[in-house]
């Protein structure tokens with residue numbers, strides 16, 4: 001099969017302290033490869049290329065700013081909440097309303113429930129986060145940046161959603 005390349009921009013948003021920086025740093029420093037064909041090459045602190053299924057893609061991670069609609073196009077949005085911070089759920093909901101209703105975006109959105117390692121301090125259940133994801137047509141994943149739990153899956157999942165949108169089967 002031919003080896004294609006793509007350049008994608010991914011906007012990350014969420015309340016302060018939910019782990020946006022920690023997750024991005026995990027992406028950039030992935031050492032453990034959960035699948036043997038996931039090869040990561042770092043360009044700078046916000047940009048990496050990865051090879052999945054013999055296809056190379058470059059992903060640039062950008063922080064969300066409210067004037068993004070006048071900015072360069074965004075290929076996917078990552079909305080992060082922390083399961084030990086119920087306020088971050090409300091803020092995530094606000095971002096989803098903004099993206100789907102105000103911005104009227106049909107781009108892929110991944111709702112990330114981070115800090116699942118904080119089991120005993122957990123305030124947000126899987127069920128309520130999943131419900132929020134469904135309401136706004138998002139993919140949903142639970143991660144821990146501290147344990148590097150499901151971070152590779154999130155990275156590859158973002159790429160999968162972007163490609164699925166560009167080439168629906």
Ligand code: GDP
Pocket residue numbers: 014015016017018019020021022023114115116117118143144145146147
């Ligand atoms: P940001 O404001 O969303 O960029 O959040 P940061 O990435 O700066 O993280 C805020 C704090 O939460 C830092 O002290 C991180 O070490 C911590 N943190 C980030 N991810 C996790 C996680 O998955 N579990 C736990 N327990 N702490 C985390």
